Amino acid sequence: MRLGIDLMGGDYAPAEAIKGVEQALVESDLSDVHLVLIGDESRIKDHASFDLNSSRLSIVHTDEMIEMAEHPTRAVSQKRNSSISLGLKLLAEGALDAFASAGNTGAMMVGSLYTVKAIEGVIRPSLSTLVPKVSGGTGLMLDVGANADVKPEAMVQFAKLGSLYAQHVLKIDNPKVGLLSIGHEREKGNLLTQAVYPLLEDNRSINFIGNIEGRDIFQDSCDVIVCDGFTGNVVLKTCEGFFYQLKKRGVEDEFLDRFNFKDYGGTAILGVNKPVVIGHGISKSSTFVNMIRLSKRLVQSRLIEKIKSSLI
Amino acid sequence: MRLGIDLMGGDYAPAEAIKGVEQALVESDLSDVHLVLIGDESRIKDHASFDLNSSRLSIVHTDEMIEMAEHPTRAVSQKRNSSISLGLKLLAEGALDAFASAGNTGAMMVGSLYTVKAIEGVIRPSLSTLVPKVSGGTGLMLDVGANADVKPEAMVQFAKLGSLYAQHVLKIDNPKVGLLSIGHEREKGNLLTQAVYPLLEDNRSINFIGNIEGRDIFQDSCDVIVCDGFTGNVVLKTCEGFFYQLKKRGVEDEFLDRFNFKDYGGTAILGVNKPVVIGHGISKSSTFVNMIRLSKRLVQSRLIEKIKSSLI
Numbered sequence: 001m002r003l004g005i006d007l008m009g010g011d012y013a014p015a016e017a018i019k020g021v022e023q024a025l026v027e028s029d030l031s032d033v034h035l036v037l038i039g040d041e042s043r044i045k046d047h048a049s050f051d052l053n054s055s056r057l058s059i060v061h062t063d064e065m066i067e068m069a070e071h072p073t074r075a076v077s078q079k080r081n082s083s084i085s086l087g088l089k090l091l092a093e094g095a096l097d098a099f100a101s102a103g104n105t106g107a108m109m110v111g112s113l114y115t116v117k118a119i120e121g122v123i124r125p126s127l128s129t130l131v132p133k134v135s136g137g138t139g140l141m142l143d144v145g146a147n148a149d150v151k152p153e154a155m156v157q158f159a160k161l162g163s164l165y166a167q168h169v170l171k172i173d174n175p176k177v178g179l180l181s182i183g184h185e186r187e188k189g190n191l192l193t194q195a196v197y198p199l200l201e202d203n204r205s206i207n208f209i210g211n212i213e214g215r216d217i218f219q220d221s222c223d224v225i226v227c228d229g230f231t232g233n234v235v236l237k238t239c240e241g242f243f244y245q246l247k248k249r250g251v252e253d254e255f256l257d258r259f260n261f262k263d264y265g266g267t268a269i270l271g272v273n274k275p276v277v278i279g280h281g282i283s284k285s286s287t288f289v290n291m292i293r294l295s296k297r298l299v300q301s302r303l304i305e306k307i308k309s310s311l312i
Numbered sequence: 313m314r315l316g317i318d319l320m321g322g323d324y325a326p327a328e329a330i331k332g333v334e335q336a337l338v339e340s341d342l343s344d345v346h347l348v349l350i351g352d353e354s355r356i357k358d359h360a361s362f363d364l365n366s367s368r369l370s371i372v373h374t375d376e377m378i379e380m381a382e383h384p385t386r387a388v389s390q391k392r393n394s395s396i397s398l399g400l401k402l403l404a405e406g407a408l409d410a411f412a413s414a415g416n417t418g419a420m421m422v423g424s425l426y427t428v429k430a431i432e433g434v435i436r437p438s439l440s441t442l443v444p445k446v447s448g449g450t451g452l453m454l455d456v457g458a459n460a461d462v463k464p465e466a467m468v469q470f471a472k473l474g475s476l477y478a479q480h481v482l483k484i485d486n487p488k489v490g491l492l493s494i495g496h497e498r499e500k501g502n503l504l505t506q507a508v509y510p511l512l513e514d515n516r517s518i519n520f521i522g523n524i525e526g527r528d529i530f531q532d533s534c535d536v537i538v539c540d541g542f543t544g545n546v547v548l549k550t551c552e553g554f555f556y557q558l559k560k561r562g563v564e565d566e567f568l569d570r571f572n573f574k575d576y577g578g579t580a581i582l583g584v585n586k587p588v589v590i591g592h593g594i595s596k597s598s599t600f601v602n603m604i605r606l607s608k609r610l611v612q613s614r615l616i617e618k619i620k621s622s623l624i
Contacts, residue, residue: 134557145494148502182457182545190460190542214549218557230502231543233494237526238547242554245446245530251565253558 001032003295004096007039008065008083009103010283014039017102018047020288025056027289033296036060036096038083062086065103068281072106076114084108088115091274098295100266102279102287109146109269109278116272119304121311123154125271126161127229127278129236132258135220140166141180142270143229144236150228152195155179156203161270162224163206164310168301169268169294170223178212178222180231186211192228200226205310218255266291268298271307275299313344315607316408319351320377320395321415322595326351329414330359332600337368339601345608348372348408350395374398377415380593384418388426396420400427403586410607412578414591414599421458421581421590428584431616433623435466437583438473439541439590441548444570447532452478453492454582455541456548462540464507467491468515473582474536475518476622480613481580481606482535490524490534492543498523504540512538517622530567578603580610583619587611 005021007014021037024030034056037044041061045052052059064081079085087099088111101108109127118125128142142162147154159177166175179196181189186197188211200208212222214235227235243259263286266279275298279291298304317333319326333349336342346368349356353373357364364371376393391397399411400423413420421439430437440454454474459466471489478487491508493501498509500523512520524534526547539547555571575598578591587610591603610616 134561148494180546182460182542182549190540193542214546214551215553215556217550218553227546228502230494230505231546234492234526234539234543234547235550237494238529238550239526239554241527241530242551244527246558246563246565246568249446249565249567251558251563251568253561253563255561256558256563 001097001296001299002034002036002095003292004036004038004087004090004099005288005292006083006087006099006101006103007037007044009101010279011068011281012284013102014043015047016283016285017288018044019285020292022048022050023285023289024292025050025054030292030296033292034058035292036090038062038087060086060090066107068104070104070107072104072110075104075107076111084111085115088112088276091276092116097299098275098277100277100279100291100295102266102281102283102291105145105278108276112269112272112276116274116276119271119273119308119311122271123157124150125269126158128162128165128267128270130267131217131225132255133220134218134255137220138170139223139225140170141217141225141227141232141235143227143232145229145233147229149230150192152192152199155192155196155226155228156199157271159200159203159206159208159224159226160310161307162226164303164306165268165270166223168303168306169297172223174207175223176209176221177206177224177226178209178216180225180227181211182213184211184213262287263290266294268294273304275304313409313608313611314346314348314407315604316348316350316399316402316411317600317604318395318399318411318413318415319349319356321413322591323380323593324596325414326355327359328595328597329600330356331597332604334360334362335597335601336604337362337366342604342608345604346370347604348402350374350399372398372402378419380416382416382419384416384422387416387419388423396423397427400424400588403588404428409611410587410589412589412591412603412607414578414593414595414603417457417590420588424581424584424588428586428588431583431585431620431623434583435469436462437581438470440474440477440579440582442579443529443537444567445532446530446567449532450482451535451537452482453529453537453539453544453548455539455544457541457545459541461542462504464504464511467504467508467538467540468511469583471512471515471518471520471536471538472622473619474538476615476618477580477582478535480615480618481609484535486519487535488521488533489518489536489538490521490528492537492539493523494525496523496525574599575602578606580606585616587616
């Protein structure tokens with residue numbers, strides 16, 4: 001299994017990415033993966049305090065990179081040799097089994113659509129985030145920013161994509177799908193959720209439990225939370241803000257700590273033809289290890305094949 | 313000043329409402345208000361452990377009430393003698409200077425529109441919520457649920473209504489207005505925020521600072537947060553959920569405690585002709601005291617006259 005990692009992406013690149021690679025090499029559950037490091041070879045050599053000649057590593061050199069603040073579409077079309085563009089190209093060609101980056105999220109999204117492409121039948125690929133549950137479990141929320149304005153049919157696909165992810169990657173049996181709204185009653189919500197509700201209800205391939213509210217997000221009542229990308233992104237960042245402020249004030253709590261997005265293994269772009277993993281810009285070395293781990297799980301779970309066959 | 317209180321509204325009515333009245337009667341800053349208690353006289357007498365013959369109290373009897381789960385429009389049109397309908401009628405007639413209830417929010421909203429009516433020129437009255445800031449201050453977010461789908465022009469009015477509230481009730485000079493979105497850049501957001509941004513920018517009567525993200529909500533960068541009622545309600549309830557879970561886990565923190573919506577004095581419906589205050593369904597006695605206090609501040613601040621003159 002060949003997993004590509006963008007060493008130039010993220011606020012602390014390449015140092016933290018390289019540290020992450022070093023840690024991944026000694027993790028026993030990752031002993032069967034080959035890591036393809038995409039980035040500036042001399043900078044990688046400068047930072048690496050381990051043997052880069054290992055048979056478990058390859059380096060694909062490029063000194064071009066997409067900055068965090070660059071305009072995604074422009075950057076992807078102009079910087080064909082950037083670490084993100086190169087990684088996605090290798091992935092599309094089959095030279096990689098998965099590709100992960102903590103770089104510019106928009107560029108990863110746009111680049112994936114251009115290069116790896118949406119699975120046939122998928123209206124809009126989606127970005128998801130893991131949601132810590134008070135019980136100790138983990139749910140999934142999507143979309144969280146790839147699609148600010150969404151058509152009802154695309155929302156139904158989010159429910160489907162999220163359910164398959166929850167089932168095959170998070171290993172949740174018959175995952176419960178909730179529609180994020182402003183009241184539990186079916187008629188509550190905005191025009192979009194009111195249009196989506198009956199479509200979800202009629203869809204036999206998912207386990208729809210109805211509307212959920214903001215305060216239900218952390219509860220076990222629902223595994224997959226479906227929303228438009230505007231609402232999802234605002235909720236995600238509100239939680240991040242809450243977490244950040246409370247940690248800054250010294251609050252110690254196990255549940256709260258699970259909102260530390262630095263420790264997340266990133267998130268998959270759901271609905272494209274290959275496993276693509278996006279990490280948070282502020283990723284530290286442990287995040288990179290988790291991104292590699294998620295890449296492996298995505299390949300092993302054969303999630304993309306399962307999405308493809310479910311859309312036939 | 314005659315302030316009306318619905319004694320039948322809220323999950324713990326009438327007991328907590330009556331306890332709140334008892335507390336309000338001994339608060340020195342409320343010594344100049346006359347309280348009009350609207351509800352079932354015999355139940356009020358059963359619960360009250362203080363002198364109901366005080367010259368500072370009147371009782372308006374009704375044994376009809378709107379339940380928390382009732383359909384707002386139906387309830388308001390059918391239950392003309394409910395405590396909510398009666399309170400709003402007295403307010404519209406001028407027999408009250410303000411009216412507060414912790415009952416069915418939808419019914420309060422619909423009833424206010426039918427009876428007290430929107431101020432001429434106001435497209436859609438709005439529900440707001442106070443937002444605790446880490447610095448210790450308080451901001452305002454609106455809309456938080458009255459308008460799930462909003463036109464750009466109505467969002468601009470929310471900014472205006474919120475600014476006037478922040479200035480005259482919260483006493484914030486030249487309040488900074490932020491548009492809740494999914495990126496700070498002006499082109500980020502959904503179709504609605506993209507349409508609203510230039511309108512806010514062109515509006516000389518408010519102090520627009522641009523887009524803010526979910527993680528900025530608790531910061532001082534912005535005093536008035538403008539959003540559609542769907543997004544605002546989801547954010548509000550997500551914060552409530554976060555607060556509730558952390559308190560349940562025993563987390564003690566001063567900033568966190570300020571998210572205790574039970575201690576809030578409710579929120580005004582902005583854009584109607586008279587001061588109407590809505591309390592949270594789970595209001596306890598202290599909330600009722602604060603609702604009375606907010607009612608008084610709304611009357612004293614002459615907010616409604618200020619809104620009217622700003623719309624001329």
